[in-house]
Amino acid sequence: MTSTIPVIAIDGPTASGKGTVAQRAAQALGFHYLDSGSLYRLVALVALNQEILLDDEPRLTAVAATLDVRFEGEHILLSGSDVAHAIRHERVGMAASKLSVLGGVRQALLQRQRDFCQLPGLVADGRDMGSVVFPDAGLKIFLTASAEIRAERRHKQLINKGNGANLTDVLRDIMDRDARDSSRAVAPLKHHSDSMLLDTSHLTIDDAVAFVVRAYRSSEPRHG
Helix, strand or coil: CCCCCCEEEHHHHHHHHCCHHHHHHHHHHHHHHEEHHHHHHHHHHHHHCCCCCCCCCCHHHHHHHHHCCCECEEEEEEECEEECCHHHHHHHHHHHHHHHHHHHHHHHHHHHHHCCCCCCCCEEEEEECCHHHHHCCCEEEEEEECCCHHHHHHHHHHCCCCCCHHHHHHHHHHHHHHHHHHHCCCCCEEEEEEEEEEECCCCCCHHHHHHHHHHHHHHHHHHC
8 A cells, every 4th residue: 555655644633733733844845735634624513514313323334435525725624615724623533533533433443545656756644544554654753742742732723713712621631531532542653663753742843843753864775
């Protein structure tokens, strides 16, 4: 699947900064970028709009299998409408976290994620990129930070976007998401022995991006 196409798989918990790091690393390397979380958020957005219960696996799986979605730069088109901003709402993220434990939904989205693997290469971020979606990725990184640091980052993001937020509530939400992600029956989030651990608690974004790019370039001969 990825034997001739370089893949960097970056996994980690919510608000660890993996999306920003992955996107900027992809830009630095001239690679494609996959934000796998956006696919789950798209399913969540449809579920919320259609009032589908978040434990209704058959209906949610059908939604995941038939998403009419196109990614065009920073635009995410769902049935022709740009929902890039809508899927970033906190309630959509919470819904996505809940439905992502469903095996049917994950299986329906699996091939869609693999279709992003194209030359000259791919940087993919998520929670099971290295373990399930791209198990033969040439470089796997588990990017994390303490729950407290992640809560502070998310709280700052929400405030900067003009959303009222309580730091204690944000921390509780992050810890709840961590618990769901790490304990789910299908593809639980965890650091595997074949991935490099990168703790960004005390790193800048630039530091983290440089780490990823440097790690890839040092492993490049394996892709040749």
